[in-house]
Amino acid sequence: MMKAYIKHISYYLPENKFTNQDIENLFPEWNNDKIISKIGVKSRRIAGKDQKVSDMAIEAIQNLCSEFQINKSEIDYLIICTQSPDYFLPATACIVQNKAGLPTSCGAIDINQGCSGYIYGLTLAKGLIISKVAKNVVLVTSEMYSKHIHPLDKGNRSIFGDAATATLISDNGEYEIGEFSLGGDGSGCENLMIKNGGMQNDKTGDTSFPSDDYLFMNGPEIFKFTAKVVPDLIFGTLAKNNESLDSVDQFLFHQANTYMLKYLKKLIKIPDNKFIIDMEDYGNTVSSTIPISLKNLITNNNHKDKILIAGFGVGYSWGAVCLYKS
CATH class of the missing domain: 3.40.47.10 (Thiolase/Chalcone synthase)
Structure with missing residues (x-):
């Protein structure tokens, strides 16, 4: 195959x-x-x-x-x-x-x-x-x-x-791409959104703050969504790949912010030495956070046999997959 x-x-x-x-x-x-x-x-x-x-x-x-x-x-x-x-x-x-x-x-x-x-x-x-x-x-x-x-x-x-x-x-x-778990829930779309500038709403030119011409993020709602969805995402991905928390060597999540990451680590019961936080020099770079951290992991010769990567956020949308060292 x-x-x-x-x-x-x-x-x-x-x-x-x-x-x-x-x-x-x-x-x-x-x-x-x-x-x-x-x-x-x-x-x-x-x-x-x-x-x-x-x-x-x-x-x-x-x-x-x-x-x-x-x-x-x-x-x-x-x-x-x-x-x-x-x-x-x-x-x-x-x-x-x-x-x-x-x-x-x-x-x-x-x-x-x-x-x-x-x-x-x-x-x-x-x-x-x-x-x-x-x-x-x-x-x-x-x-x-x-x-x-x-x-x-x-x-x-x-x-x-x-x-x-x-x-x-x-x-x-270097790494075989395993089985994916994916999901989406557009009912939360307004909690992370730029309302103006597409076909739905023209930009107004409003430069006051806050303004619908710019990025809006409802932090508490995003946090609630993440806490609800991510544990099921992780355990579902582990099951699809016939893995467990013990068998995976490294967990690499979207680097949203360290408070959220530490909360998820504790909630899912991932050991500290298996959990990556790598954002202090970059910030949240959206879709780029996972590949930046994965690149750093590989470059630093921290080659792990099994890595679970997971992304979640705007949309709402979420997904995860296991990677296997070849």
Whole structure:
């Protein structure tokens, strides 16, 4: 039976750093100690004023190809996960295909999935490999939430950072992609939303705070949703893969904030040494959090035989899968 593997991962971080001291300078009441205790982030990278999601995506692909000597002509499918596309149309993936120098025989598609986007992207990539539609799929996550956030929104500015990643999925590689568990519940969509700017509501140009032109997040409701859904997601994924909390070597969740992560770890009863928290230098980079942390895990030679990765959030949507060292 055909199998699909994560072969390589690279990522790109914008040059601009936005530190807790920068935030404290803008909002003196919101100091470093509060940010560390509530969110667990020291600094985050922020895209330049003229930088676009496609620019970051291209940088991530270039890093992937140069780091692992990948011939671009062999990439035959490109998936870009982003909630900050360059345009309504065309797909950002088409722009990136051209500017990154990928062949015109390469399929190119966007998905808009947010915090669970890496998991959903892997489902599509695995399907393309197993069905033999493609041999080498590059899954890019490129997120630029900073441009969705109001300048006076100290909470969300403290949480979110910008980043792009590129993952090569093929019929051979470092980690076999196991069985997925997925879910969605659109009844909670308004708890993490930008209400204006699509076809439903035009942007108003309202620059006051708060404004429906910018990102809105109902933190308490998102927390309640996560606490309700994630334990079932984890145990369901373990069951699908014939695994247990004991048999899995590492659990890597979407890096939303450290308070939530520690709560989930305790709720599910995951041992400290099996649970990754890796966001203090990046912030919440949305769909890029899991591949960044996974790349770091692999680079640091902490090779684990079995890793469970899980994403959850905006939508609501959620998903998880087990990865097996080959």
